[in-house]
Amino acid sequence: MYVIRRDGTRQELDKNKIRNAIIRAFKGCNQYTENTPTIAESISNEISYWEDISIDDIQEQVIEVLRSYEYDTIADAYLMYKAQKDEARKYIQENIEYMMHYLNTTENAASASATDSNANVTLKNVSNMESEVPKVRNRLIQRAWMKRALNELYPELTKQYEADLNHHIIYAHDEASTPTIKNYCEAVSLYPLLIDGTSTMDGTGTKAPKHLVSFAGQLCNLLFLLSSQCKGAVAFGEFFNYFDYFAAKDYGENYHEKADVYADSEFVTGRQTIGQKIDQTFQQIVFYWNQPAGNRGSQSPFSNISYYDKNYWKALFEDFYFPDGTQPKWERVDWLQKRFMRWFNKERTKTLLTFPVNEICGIIW
DSSP states (O other): OEEEOTTSOEEEOOHHHHHHHHHHHHHHTTOOOTTHHHHHHHHHHHSOOOTTEEHHHHHHHHHHHHHHTTOHHHHHHHHHHHHHHHHHHHHHHHHHHHHHHHHHOSSOTTTTOSSOTTOSOOSOOHHHHHHHTTHHHHHHHHHHHHHHHHHHHOGGGHHHHHHHHHTTSSOOTTTTSOSSOOBSOEEOOSHHHHHHTTHHHHOSOOOOOOSHHHHHHHHHHHHHHHHTTBSSOEEETTHHHHHHHHHHHHHOTTGGGOTTSBSSOTTSTTOOBHHHHHHHHHHHHHHHHTSOBGGGTTBOOOEEEEEEOHHHHHHHHTTOOOTTSOOOOHHHHHHHHHHHHHHHHHHTTTSOOOOSEEEEEOOOO
């Protein structure tokens, strides 16, 4: 006599497997005794078998016979175990089918995404496929977290919340990117970078940056560190102030008036001007920020920087002091903003640069 397995293949019936499964159920419920093997034998003998019986038919009969023997606790445990195994098999099969579709489809990575078609990556690879596989389950966990919080704070909104999500009244952006609770977007002050570098975040013992090049390097690392701990964008509203701080340290108080002056000695091969050095630092930061991040499924970390008009900048930063007592200067910051914008616009004619997002901040009179 043959049994039909779940993968559709036929296998010769082995009652020992049925008895052993029943014995494991007794052990799992801490009800195993010396009589358990005999009971398992009796239960397996009461099952009706026929040619090409399915595994599910056998298991359902086991549960019925256990109940007839008044082993309801064992039957409940057996049923729960069966349900868990069924769910696991379904989950595995769905994920394998999705991965095969992802590999074989002509769609790009964004279009083939399981839930987030707005992903800022189009090139398919194993890293972004890996991040897509758990998204369906991630979404369920995230909604459970949110409903738990709503039940505590606004219980009358719990049902409405999920209904609004399903009807696209609420935009579930990046809801499935992670099962853990994270900030969405965050604005970050760079002041701690001047005190401790990134050492308080990465534990590497790095020192605070002293020059423009080390500032740029630590700023790049900082973005990746922060973006791994939030879902959305990391905004550096003081970007140009701190860039100015280090540019003035390296090239002098009036560096913005000396952009065409050489920053290297005549003995340096391919020496550069102050303006070229600054443009090179722009390039270092921007191209690094646009690199795919493994912890984000090969998406670049989302980043924002801010431009200001004179009045808004003065309202925010005119009384600001760096740790060494110096202050940012509007004339230099204004020059940096304009130079960066011209440089960035030119670079975007050569290649796709998604980040940083440029935010214009000003006072409307």
